[in-house]
Amino acid sequence: MNLRDKFKLKVLQSNGTQYEMFFNEVMKNACHEFQSVKPHGNIGDRGNDGWIQRTGAYFQVYAPEELFKNTEAAKKKVKSDFITLKAYWEQISPIRSFFYVVNDKFQGVSPHISLVLEEIKSENNLEKTGVFSTSNLESVLFRLPQESICSLLGVSxxxxxxxxxxxxxxxxxxxxxxxxxxxxxxxxxxxxxxxxxxxxxxxxxxxxxxxxxxxxxxxxxxxxxxxxxxxxxxxxxxxxxxxxxxxxxxxxxxxxxxxxxxxxxxxxxxxxxxxxxxxxxxxxxxxxxxxxxxx
Structure with missing residues (x-):
């Protein structure tokens, strides 16, 4: 099995928490400024699953089962979670871009998610918003040195x-x-x-x-x-x-x-x-x- 096949298998076998951990590890290897956010007690992570302070880029990770059951419910959840993120983190470091990270199992994400992200961008004067899919994560991973790729995928x-x-x-x-x-x-x-x-x-x-x-x-x-x-x-x-x-x-x-x-x-x-x-x-x-x- 080659490295890309290993990556796809890991993605397909990862649940929400596992995928979030994998995403964070890849991003920390790809960008030394990327910071993971560890949930604290009952306040959680305040809607922030990872960020790059210098650029004001914030990432929220979602399990696919949270997205596709109901279009309106999914749209409301994205907006609600962004409001939670902004209420706490905006005062720490201004939000310039917001990325919606989802393990879409290589199936793609429904257009209504992209639409609501554009609404968030317009309503909050952000520089950029977007879906960060498994294909995007694959691109980031395979730009790393081979030894890093092997380590992240558990291959010698x-x-x-x-x-x-x-x-x-x-x-x-x-x-x-x-x-x-x-x-x-x-x-x-x-x-x-x-x-x-x-x-x-x-x-x-x-x-x-x-x-x-x-x-x-x-x-x-x-x-x-x-x-x-x-x-x-x-x-x-x-x-x-x-x-x-x-x-x-x-x-x-x-x-x-x-x-x-x-x-x-x-x-x-x-x-x-x-x-x-x-x-x-x-x-x-x-x-x-x-x-x-x-x-």
């Missing part, structure tokens, strides 16, 4: 280094056959009728270097299976052309040219296109998985 640096090295190896695997992708994906099943000579030559040379292929296999078994499948489909394409005497070299392609007087000539051509199309589709399916892993 060696694990990340191993993943980085493995992905680098898989990218090299894909780069080694970059010339093949455009040709095959553009042609599709038509490659069964005109098969590119450069692709045929590449497969011949590439499959002769088994050690090179093995060197670039991922340590992730699922990805490795897809790499093996990509190679297998290329070999099947190569064998279809090599083992059929009706394929004729015509310069840049091998053209499938069964005799014109064959009764089933059209059916033969169609069958070669269909089989090649299946090989390419299976190759492409694995390519998508391997490519996603490598990024």
């Amino acid at each position: 640096q060696p694990q990340v280094d191993q993943l980085y090295d493995d992905r680098k190896k898989v990218r090299e695997f894909l780069d080694s056959m970059a010339s093949v992708f455009d040709e095959l994906f553009n042609l599709g099943r038509e490659a069964g009728y005109f098969f590119p000579v450069n692709v045929f030559t590449f497969i011949s040379e590439w499959t002769d270097s088994d050690w090179q292929f093995r060197r670039l296999l991922s340590s992730n078994e699922n990805i490795q299976d897809h790499q093996v499948n990509m190679r297998s489909q290329l070999i099947k394409m190569h064998n279809q052309v090599r083992n059929d005497n009706y394929y004729e070299y015509i310069g840049r392609s091998f053209k499938y040219k069964p005799p014109y007087d064959l009764d089933n000539r059209n059916e033969l051509i169609k069958s070669k296109k269909d089989s090649m199309g299946k090989f390419i589709n299976k190759f492409a399916e694995s390519y998508v998985v391997v490519s996603d892993y490598s990024t």
Whole structure:
């Protein structure tokens, strides 16, 4: 699992309090001026879950279940909580911007929340208001040094280094056959009728270097299976052309040219296109998985 997947899992598993703690830790790492507010007795935090005094930026964190049950209730809550914030904190440090932090589970926040924040901005002459979503938190987190990201997500640096090295190896695997992708994906099943000579030559040379292929296999078994499948489909394409005497070299392609007087000539051509199309589709399916892993 990569770091972004780890982040998404942490977000999805966090309840209101857990998410508030995670938000505060990320912000403290990202901005040394950010201050958390610890609730005191029955007065709580007076609507302030974190702030940056110099810029007058204040943050309130909400659990998603507080937001979406009722539009009017959610709007009233946002305004009420801002009033609580302003009544206590304005005298300590003027409020210039107000951010509504919510663990939206990557689903987005209803437009009515943005609307009420604009009303708060206008009514209180603020410089800025806005929703601070999980996507915003993700952006802040992944601008941090990698060791900080690992610490916040509970991942060891060696694990990340191993993943980085493995992905680098898989990218090299894909780069080694970059010339093949455009040709095959553009042609599709038509490659069964005109098969590119450069692709045929590449497969011949590439499959002769088994050690090179093995060197670039991922340590992730699922990805490795897809790499093996990509190679297998290329070999099947190569064998279809090599083992059929009706394929004729015509310069840049091998053209499938069964005799014109064959009764089933059209059916033969169609069958070669269909089989090649299946090989390419299976190759492409694995390519998508391997490519996603490598990024």
